[in-house]
Amino acid sequence: MAGFFQRLFKIGQSEAHAVLDNMEDPIRMTEQGIRDLKNDLQASMTSLAEVKSVAIRLKKDGDSSKSLSAEYERKAMLLLQKMQSGEMDQAEAERLATEALKKKEETSQRATQALKDWENQDNMANQLQGKIEKLKSTITKYENDLITLKARARTAASTKKINQQLAKVDSSSTITMLEKMRNKVEEDESLAQAYGQVADIDKSVDNEIDAALSQDNATANDSLAALKAKMGISAGS
Numbered sequence: 001m002a003g004f005f006q007r008l009f010k011i012g013q014s015e016a017h018a019v020l021d022n023m024e025d026p027i028r029m030t031e032q033g034i035r036d037l038k039n040d041l042q043a044s045m046t047s048l049a050e051v052k053s054v055a056i057r058l059k060k061d062g063d064s065s066k067s068l069s070a071e072y073e074r075k076a077m078l079l080l081q082k083m084q085s086g087e088m089d090q091a092e093a094e095r096l097a098t099e100a101l102k103k104k105e106e107t108s109q110r111a112t113q114a115l116k117d118w119e120n121q122d123n124m125a126n127q128l129q130g131k132i133e134k135l136k137s138t139i140t141k142y143e144n145d146l147i148t149l150k151a152r153a154r155t156a157a158s159t160k161k162i163n164q165q166l167a168k169v170d171s172s173s174t175i176t177m178l179e180k181m182r183n184k185v186e187e188d189e190s191l192a193q194a195y196g197q198v199a200d201i202d203k204s205v206d207n208e209i210d211a212a213l214s215q216d217n218a219t220a221n222d223s224l225a226a227l228k229a230k231m232g233i234s235a236g237s
Contacts (some may be wrong), residue, residue: 027153030146037139044132051125058118065111072104 076097083093228234 027146027150030142030149034139034142034146037135037142041132041135041139044128044135048125048128048132051121051128055118055121055125058114058121062111062114062118065107065114069104069108069111072100072107076100076104 079088079093079097079100082088083090083097
């Protein structure tokens with residue numbers, strides 16, 4: 001891990017350890033490190049494009065010089081053919097053919113050198129591309145690791161917060177508070193029941209009084225009817 005941050009921030013080993021020991025936000029620093037790697041990747045891509053451009057140019061120069069060398073040889077042969085057919089003076093034909101062969105040799109050497117340089121440049125481009133692919137893979141791995149670590153960090157933070165909250169809860173005081181609440185509820189329930197019973201008693205007394213009064217009225221009516229009958233007074237009077 002220390003080597004990873006050394007690579008990211010290009011600092012000495014002792015400084016890297018100091019940063020790791022004292023950093024307050026490792027996720028933020030890791031994100032910055034990945035951004036630095038992406039900048040390195042972009043610079044490497046630019047270098048690769050330049051190397052490939054040189055390789056392409058060398059290949060074209062080599063192929064062009066090779067074709068030109070073959071063309072000079074063909075011209076030298078044509079000059080000698082004209083000499084044989086009597087169309088040109090022998091000395092002049094041989095002089096020009098010699099010059100053409102010199103050009104042929106020069107361009108052949110230039111083609112050989114250009115193609116050799118192209119091979120070297122192409123090998124460099126392939127090596128650089130391999131390193132770029134490795135860097136891409138490394139960045140992808142770090143990004144995936146960072147996603148996992150972020151999720152773990154969020155889970156750890158949430159768990160820590162919950163545990164801290166639970167640690168602040170006094171179970172004995174909570175139980176005592178619940179007992180007091182239960183007692184208060186039971187007391188209120190008992191009191192409500194008592195009031196109900198008192199109300200029922202009041203209602204019962206009233207009912208008894210009403211019943212008694214009704215009975216007295218009935219007795220009085222019966223006595224009145226008996227008295228009327230004794231006196232000979234009709235019931236309708």
